[in-house]
Amino acid sequence: MLKSYKIGRIAGIDLYLHGTFLLLLALTALTGSAITLLMLFTIVVLHELGHALAARHYGIPTQAITLYPIGGVARMQAGRFTPNQEIAVAAAGPAVNFALAGASLLLPATPLSSLFLAYNLGLGLFNLLPAFPMDGGRILRAFLSRRYGHVQATMRAADWGQKFAWVFGILGLVTASFNLVFLGIFVWLAAAAEAAPFGRRW
Numbered sequence: 001m002l003k004s005y006k007i008g009r010i011a012g013i014d015l016y017l018h019g020t021f022l023l024l025l026a027l028t029a030l031t032g033s034a035i036t037l038l039m040l041f042t043i044v045v046l047h048e049l050g051h052a053l054a055a056r057h058y059g060i061p062t063q064a065i066t067l068y069p070i071g072g073v074a075r076m077q078a079g080r081f082t083p084n085q086e087i088a089v090a091a092a093g094p095a096v097n098f099a100l101a102g103a104s105l106l107l108p109a110t111p112l113s114s115l116f117l118a119y120n121l122g123l124g125l126f127n128l129l130p131a132f133p134m135d136g137g138r139i140l141r142a143f144l145s146r147r148y149g150h151v152q153a154t155m156r157a158a159d160w161g162q163k164f165a166w167v168f169g170i171l172g173l174v175t176a177s178f179n180l181v182f183l184g185i186f187v188w189l190a191a192a193a194e195a196a197p198f199g200r201r202w
């Protein structure tokens with residue numbers, strides 16, 4: 001279940017589906033909203049492709065995109081962006097969502113096109129929260145790194161990421177949205193992993 005399954009290849013990047021996503025598929029099969037899930041899935045892939053193609057533009061290829069129930073992760077080759085490049089790469093994902101939201105306004109208004117608009121706006125805005133290592137947090141680190149340098153900026157951004165992680169976790173528990181609880185755990189661990197190479201221990 002915790003394995004990832006390769007489901008295709010886009011623009012030279014392998015696309016994987018994490019095993020836990022299959023649980024979501026099974027749940028959706030029960031509730032009968034397969035089209036909604038397929039749409040969400042496509043939107044997440046396009047968001048990650050935005051990051052991957054921007055990163056490639058700056059010379060850092062992406063090996064794989066893996067889809068989890070709480071979102072996608074683009075695994076890039078080791079390398080360092082300049083702060084401006086990091087802002088462009090981090091913003092490229094939400095920018096894809098805002099472009100798709102804009103494009104959907106040209107479609108006739110149906111329940112599906114309204115959902116498409118809402119998902120894209122939601123995903124774009126949510127990812128801009130400064131909860132490092134989410135996109136907005138990466139943009140925050142890029143700004144901080146101009147003042148504090150890469151190492152200090154990463155640690156400060158990771159602190160913010162973990163504060164947001166607690167907020168996600170508590171909000172998730174209070175509202176019984178377990179995706180939000182998982183996201184909180186994921187962001188907390190991912191922030192710790194980003195700061196760990198610089199000697200930060202939690």
Ligand SMILES: [Zn+2]
Nearest residue numbers: 093094127135
């Ligand atoms: Zn993103």
